[in-house]
Amino acid sequence: xxxxxxxxxxxxxxxxxxxxxxxxxxxxxxxxxxxxxxxxxxxxxxxxxxxxxxxxxxxxxxxxxxxxxxxxxxxxxxxxxxxxxxxxxxxxxxxxxxxxxxxxxxxxxxxxxxxxxxxxxxxxxxxxxxxxxxxxxxxxxxxxxxxxxxxxxxxxxxxxxxxxxxxxxxxxxxxxxxxxxxxxxxxxxxxxxxxxxxxxxxxxxxxxxxxxxxxxxxxxxxxxxxxxxxxxxxxxxxxxxxxxxxxxxxxxxxxxxxxxxxxxxxxxxxxxxxxxxxxxxxxxxxxxxxxxxxxxxxxxxxxxxxxxxxxxxxxxxxxxxxxxxxxxxxxxxxxxxxxxxxxxxxxxxxxxxxxxxxxxxxxxxxxxxxxxxxxxxxxxxxxxxxxxxxxxxxxxxxxxxxxxxxxxxxxxxxxxxxxxxxxxxxxxxxxxxxxxxxxxxxxxxxxxxxxxxxxxxxxxxxxxxxxxxxxxxxxxxxxxxxxxxxxxxxxxxxxxxxxx
Numbered sequence: 248x249x250x251x252x253x254x255x256x257x258x259x260x261x262x263x264x265x266x267x268x269x270x271x272x273x274x275x276x277x278x279x280x281x282x283x284x285x286x287x288x289x290x291x292x293x294x295x296x297x298x299x300x301x302x303x304x305x306x307x308x309x310x311x312x313x314x315x316x317x318x319x320x321x322x323x324x325x326x327x328x329x330x331x332x333x334x335x336x337x338x339x340x341x342x343x344x345x346x347x348x349x350x351x352x353x354x355x356x357x358x359x360x361x362x363x364x365x366x367x368x369x370x371x372x373x374x375x376x377x378x379x380x381x382x383x384x385x386x387x388x389x390x391x392x393x394x395x396x397x398x399x400x401x402x403x404x405x406x407x408x409x410x411x412x413x414x415x416x417x418x419x420x421x422x423x424x425x426x427x428x429x430x431x432x433x434x435x436x437x438x439x440x441x442x443x444x445x446x447x448x449x450x451x452x453x454x455x456x457x458x459x460x461x462x463x464x465x466x467x468x469x470x471x472x473x474x475x476x477x478x479x480x481x482x483x484x485x486x487x488x489x490x491x492x493x494x495x496x497x498x499x500x501x502x503x504x505x506x507x508x509x510x511x512x513x514x515x516x517x518x519x520x521x522x523x524x525x526x527x528x529x530x531x532x533x534x535x536x537x538x539x540x541x542x543x544x545x546x547x548x549x550x551x552x553x554x555x556x557x558x559x560x561x562x563x564x565x566x567x568x569x570x571x572x573x574x575x576x577x578x579x580x581x582x583x584x585x586x587x588x589x590x591x592x593x594x595x596x597x598x599x600x601x602x603x604x605x606x607x608x609x610x611x612x613x614x615x616x617x618x619x620x621x622x623x624x625x626x627x628x629x630x631x632x633x634x635x636x637x638x639x640x641x642x643x644x645x646x647x648x649x650x651x652x653x654x655x656x657x658x659x660x661x662x663x664x665x666x667x668x669x670x671x672x673x674x675x676x677x678x679x680x681x682x683x684x685x686x687x688x689x690x691x692x693x694x695x696x697x698x699x700x701x702x703x704x705x706x707x708x709x710x711x712x713x714x715x716x717x718x719x720x721x722x723x724x725x726x727x728x729x730x731x732x733x734x735x736x737x738x739x740x741x742x743x744x745x746x747x
Contacts (some may be wrong), residue, residue: 290353290396291423291430292320294437294452296375296672297705298349300662301342304611305332307565307573307602310339314467314507314515316563317484318439318452321430322350322396323465324482338604345664352711353389355739360385364733367408369691370699370721371649371656371678372453374444377419377437378735379455379644380404387419396423398434409643409689411455411492418456425465432461438486440505440519441579441596442563444613445658445674446648448581448594449519449557450503453690454644457501459488479509490523495637499526501646502539513568519581520558521646523635555632557581557639557647558590573602581647583621583628592621592628596648610663617648617656625653625682636687643689651688655679668707675700695725712738 292298299318302325305311313328325346334340362383382405390397400419421434435456441447467480486503493499503521510516524539525531530553539554559581566572578597582590598615621628629652630639638652645651660674676699680691699721706714718732 290322290391291398291421291432291436292322292325292350292353293398293419294318294375294377294439295349296373297662297670298346299374300611300672301346301349302328303575303600304342304602304609305339305346307567307575307600307611308339308342309567309571309573310334310343312480312509312512314480314482314509316440316442316515316517316561317463317482317505317507319432319436319461319463321463321465323425324467325350327466327468338607338609341607341664341667342609344667348707348710352713352737352739355711355741356389357740358387358389358737359740360387360735360737362733362735364717365731366729367406368719368731368733369723369726369729370697370701370719371445371676371690373649373674373701374439374446374452375437377452378733379408381406381408385419391423394425396425396430397421411642416455428465430461430463430465432463434458436461438484438503440484440503441517441561442515442575442577443579443596443598443615443617444600444660445615445656445676446596446617446650448579448596448617448619449521449559449647450505451645451647451649453649454641454646455491457486457488457490457641457646459486459501461486477510479511481506481508483507486521490641492642493526493635493637496523496526496529496635499529499635500524513565515563515565517561517579518559519561520556522557523555523632523639524553526635529634555635555639557583557630559594560590575600583630594619594621594629594648605663608663608665610661612659612661614659615657617650617654619648619650619652619654620682621653627653627683627685629653631685631687638685638687640687640689643687645688645690649690650678650680651691652685653681653683654691655682670705671703672705673700673702693725695723697724698722708738712736 299315302315311328311332362378364381385402387400398421402416418435421432421436423430423432435458437452437456438450439447439452440450463484464482467482469479470476484505488501490499490501501523505519507517522539535553561579563575563577566574576599581594583592596617600613602611619629639646650656656678658674658676662672664670678697680695681688682694684694701719703717708714715735720730722728
């Protein structure tokens with residue numbers, strides 16, 4: 248039942264694979280991948296930047312085929328992709344080993360974490376960055392098998408970036424059960440919808456997680472029906488939860504649905520929709536809910552506006568199957584309103600990424616542009632609403648893109664793994680923030696222009712003990728020059744902790 252009991256078997260198998268990979272044919276490697284992947288516990292995999300980078304790298308190298316645009320992910324789906332891996336060189340094997348090591352670390356029964364930074368980091372948060380306070384300590388219990396999964400995490404915080412009157416929380420905790428091919432998850436876990444590296448126009452993970460219930464498929468296999476099989480591998484994620492500390496409409500609900508499909512091996516399409524509904528002194532009848540579901544929000548006079556809607560589409564094109572180039576092109580657009588059955592008052596995002604290696608060191612590069620203004624103009628409309636006047640935020644953090652509404656951002660970033668225990672990721676960003684001076688955006692409450700360098704070194708003291716050192720330099724029109732650093736570590740609580 249305990250996840251931690253499975254780690255030695257998996258680690259041993261992959262160490263052997265590392266030794267023989269330079270001599271083994273593809274068929275043998277695929278067999279080894281299948282046998283070893285079946286040993287780790289299936290479950291829910293939460294947002295992690297290094298893991299997402301590695302999975303994307305394997306995708307663009309043509310080693311696996313998996314969608315990484317919807318988080319949290321299912322461990323079953325990662326397991327399926329690894330079992331079908333087409334490994335052709337040692338560098339690809341190195342990245343697979345990194346993925347497996349990450350999954351092994353997640354399986355530890357009991358873990359602790361510590362985090363500290365020199366001062367508040369005032370730049371848009373990166374994917375998977377769940378640190379919301381200057382000092383944080385966490386204790387985590389993991390358990391599960393192929394039918395259920397649970398993570399109980401208790402966090403203690405000091406000097407939060409945005410005060411929420413809580414020194415202790417359970418963010419990152421959940422309990423999940425699998426029925427047939429469906430995961431049902433209850434807890435407080437981060438959500439991310441979209442193909443981009445640095446943000447999503449609809450649901451990102453820059454806010455504190457929302458309490459709620461999530462459903463999604465365990466494996467993304469295509470329909471077996473010949474009339475539907477053309478859709479290809481597909482996934483959905485449905486969410487319903489309640490916003491915390493939302494003063495404008497206490498007890499307001501957040502509901503969302505995302506669908507993705509890969510009708511072609513090189514093309515992934517996604518459609519997402521989220522809306523705020525209900526709450527104190529708001530209608531919560533089935534009729535009101537149904538009006539919100541069908542988008543009947545353009546109401547007038549005394550008719551209550553049922554919800555605050557955000558919806559949009561995204562796509563990713565993988566050039567590896569088409570041109571044998573390890574590159575991807577992606578885009579997303581979202582709207583704050585509806586016209587003609589489609590999102591209007593639009594926001595845009597686009598980017599390109601490239602995955603290769605240099606002297607057996609796998610690396611990924613990307614550049615990305617995002618514009619959360621309304622049709623290219625800062626009008627105070629994006630992530631705002633006449634009824635839900637605290638906007639599409641929780642605790643003042645954006646529920647969507649990390650910079651919030653009425654902003655523009657260009658980022659250039661990358662990741663390189665030097666060896667088994669050292670990797671570096673970095674990004675440079677240029678941003679115009681909160682151009683309409685919306686007070687509801689507590690993360691960036693003033694109109695500002697920002698330039699920043701964000702650099703992280705990950706050093707693995709052991710495969711299950713990552714030490715992360717982060718440093719940043721920024722230049723803000725409002726706050727001037729700033730620089731800081733942080734350190735974070737996770738480690739299992741076990742006998743012989745520092746033996747290797």
